[in-house]
Amino acid sequence: MDTDELVTAVEDGDLRLHELEQHADADVATAARRRLLADETGADLETTGAYAFDAAAAEPNIENMVGAAQVPMGVVGPVAVDGAAVAGEPYLPLATTEGALVASVNRGCAAMRAAAGATARVLKNAMTRAPVFRVEGVAEASETAAWVRDNADRLAATAESTTGHGELRDVTPYVVGDNVFLRFAYDTKDAMGMNMATIATEAACETVESETPANLVALSGNLCSDKKPAAINSVEGRGRTVAADVVLPREVVEGYFGTTPEAISEANTRKNLVGSAKAGSLGFNAHAANTVAAAFLATGQDIAQVVEGSNAITTADVRDGHLYASLTIASLELGTVGGGTKLPTQREGLDVVGVRGGGNPPGTNADALAEVITTAALAGELSLLGALASNHLASAHEELGR
Ligand SMILES: CC(C)(COP(=O)([O-])OP(=O)([O-])OC[C@H]1O[C@@H](n2cnc3c(N)ncnc32)[C@H](O)[C@@H]1OP(=O)([O-])[O-])[C@@H](O)C(=O)NCCC(=O)NCCSC(=O)C[C@@](C)(O)CC(=O)[O-]
Numbered sequence: 363m364d365t366d367e368l369v370t371a372v373e374d375g376d377l378r379l380h381e382l383e384q385h386a387d388a389d390v391a392t393a394a395r396r397r398l399l400a401d402e403t404g405a406d407l408e409t410t411g412a413y414a415f416d417a418a419a420a421e422p423n424i425e426n427m428v429g430a431a432q433v434p435m436g437v438v439g440p441v442a443v444d445g446a447a448v449a450g451e452p453y454l455p456l457a458t459t460e461g462a463l464v465a466s467v468n469r470g471c472a473a474m475r476a477a478a479g480a481t482a483r484v485l486k487n488a489m490t491r492a493p494v495f496r497v498e499g500v501a502e503a504s505e506t507a508a509w510v511r512d513n514a515d516r517l518a519a520t521a522e523s524t525t526g527h528g529e530l531r532d533v534t535p536y537v538v539g540d541n542v543f544l545r546f547a548y549d550t551k552d553a554m555g556m557n558m559a560t561i562a563t564e565a566a567c568e569t570v571e572s573e574t575p576a577n578l579v580a581l582s583g584n585l586c587s588d589k590k591p592a593a594i595n596s597v598e599g600r601g602r603t604v605a606a607d608v609v610l611p612r613e614v615v616e617g618y619f620g621t622t623p624e625a626i627s628e629a630n631t632r633k634n635l636v637g638s639a640k641a642g643s644l645g646f647n648a649h650a651a652n653t654v655a656a657a658f659l660a661t662g663q664d665i666a667q668v669v670e671g672s673n674a675i676t677t678a679d680v681r682d683g684h685l686y687a688s689l690t691i692a693s694l695e696l697g698t699v700g701g702g703t704k705l706p707t708q709r710e711g712l713d714v715v716g717v718r719g720g721g722n723p724p725g726t727n728a729d730a731l732a733e734v735i736t737t738a739a740l741a742g743e744l745s746l747l748g749a750l751a752s753n754h755l756a757s758a759h760e761e762l763g764r
C-alpha cells in the first residue's frame with residue numbers, strides 16, 4: 363500500500379495506527395502515520411519527518427514511528443586519559459540542548475591536556491536483575507536463600523545457557539518477611555545487558571521454582587534497581603563502576619578556571635559533599651548526569667539509565683599546592699553493542715570514540731567508553747566547580763545558554 367492508501371485505511375477503521383508496517387515498508391508507514399498525526403493535532407511535523415536513516419533500521423527500537431527527535435550534537439576533546447581499555451586520546455560526542463555544557467566539559471578536557479592527563483579504571487562490571495518470589499514465611503525464605511547460596515554454580519550454568527556472552531558473577535538473596543529477592547549480577551561484556559540479564563534470569567528462576575518452595579511473582583522486583591534512584595546501586599554498583607582522577611598543577615587551575623586549587627576544593631566540600639548530604643542526595647557531585655546524558659544520547663544508550671549515572675561522588679583536594687580531583691560513578695550502564703547502539707547516527711557517535719561493536723576481548727569496548735565518559739564527566743565537574751568558585755556560572759549561561 364502507498365501512503366494515501368494507508369491513511370485512508372486508518373481513517374476508515376480498517377487498520378490500526380500501529381499496524382501500518384504490515385502493509386508497507388517502514389518509511390512509507392512512518393510517513394502515513396505522521397500525516398495522520400499532523401491532521402489530527404494540527405502540528406507541523408515536517409522537521410520530525412526529515413530524518414536521515416532508513417526507518418527499517420529503527421524497527422527494533424521504536425513502535426508507532428512518526429520520525430526522529432533531532433538533538434544537536436557537539437564534540438569535546440581530545441580526552442587525555444590513561445585507561446585500562448581506552449586507546450589514544452579520543453574525542454567524545456555530546457548531544458544536548460543545554461548551551462554552555464559542551465564548552466564547559468571541553469574546558470575541563472583542555473585543562474587535563476595542559477596537565478599530565480587523567481587516569482581512569484573500570485572497577486566493577488555487574489548488570490543486575492532481581493526477581494521477587496513469594497514464600498509462606500520466614501522459614502521458607504531462609505530455606506530458599508540457603509539453597510540459592512549453595513547452588514550458585516547450578517544457577518550460573520542455567521542462566522549462561524541462554525547467552526553466548528553473559529557470565530553470572532553473583533546471586534545475593536535478600537529477605538523481607540514472605541518476600542525473597544534474588545539479585546543476579548552479570549558480566550555482560552560489551553552489551554549494556556538488560557535484555558541479556560532478563561532472559562538469563564528468567565531461565566534461572568525456573569530452576570529456583572522447581573527446587574525451592576518459592577514462587578516467582580515478578581521477574582523484576584525493583585531491587586535490581588533499574589531506572590529509579592536507589593541506594594543499592596550507589597553502594598553495590600550496577601553496570602560499570604568507574605573512577606577517574608587527575609592532578610591539575612596550580613597554574614593550570616588558575617589559567618583555565620581563573621581560580622585556585624583551594625577555592626575549588628572548598629566549593630567541592632561545601633557544595634558537593636555537605637550540600638548533597640543535607641539534601642539527602644544520592645549524587646555527591648555537581649552535574650555528572652549532564653555529561654552522562656549527553657554522551658548517552660550521542661552513543662545510543664538507554665537514556666532512562668542516566669538516573670543511575672548520576673550516582674557519583676566528586677572529590678577535590680589540595681596536594682602540594684596543586685589540585686587532585688576524582689569522580690567515581692557507581693552505576694554507569696552502557697554498551698557498544700545492542701539496543702540503540704545499532705542506529706546509524708549513534709553508530710557514528712561510537713566511531714568517533716573508536717568503540718563501535720564488540721571489543722577484543724569482549725567487554726573492552728564498553729570498558730573504554732566508560733573510561734572516556736567518566737573522564738569527560740570529571741572534566742565537567744572541574745569546569746563547573748571552577749565557574750562557581752570564580753562566580754562565573756550565571757554570566758556563562760547568559761552568554762552561551764540563552
Ligand atoms: C562557558 C565557559 C567554558 C567559558 O569559560 P572561559 O574560561 O571564559 O573560556 P575560554 O574562552 O577562556 O576557553 C577556555 C576553554 O574552554 C573551552 N571553550 C570555551 N568556549 C567554548 C566553546 N564555545 N565551544 C567549545 N569549547 C569552548 C575550550 O576548551 C577552551 O580552551 P581551548 O580549547 O581554547 O584551549 C565557562 O564559563 C564554564 O564552563 N562555565 C560553567 C558552565 C557549566 O558548567 N554549566 C553546566 C551546566 S549547569 C547545570 O546544568 C547544573 C547545575 C548548575 O544546576 C548543577 C548544580 O547545582 O551545581
Ligand SMILES: NC(=O)C1=CN([C@@H]2O[C@H](COP(=O)(O)OP(=O)(O)OC[C@H]3O[C@@H](n4cnc5c(N)ncnc54)[C@H](OP(=O)(O)O)[C@@H]3O)[C@@H](O)[C@H]2O)C=CC1
Pocket residue numbers: 524525526527528550551552553554555556557558559560588664697699700701702719720721724725
Ligand atoms: N528487558 C528489560 O527488562 C530491559 C530492556 N532494556 C533494553 O534492553 C536493550 C539492551 O539490552 P542488551 O541485552 O544490552 O542488548 P540486546 O538485547 O540488543 O542484546 C545484545 C546481544 O548482543 C550479543 N553480543 C554480540 N557481541 C557481544 C559482545 N561483544 N558483548 C556482549 N554481547 C554481545 C549478545 O548475544 P548473546 O547473549 O546471544 O551472546 C547480547 O545478548 C536496550 O534496548 C534497552 O533499552 C532496558 C531496560 C530493561
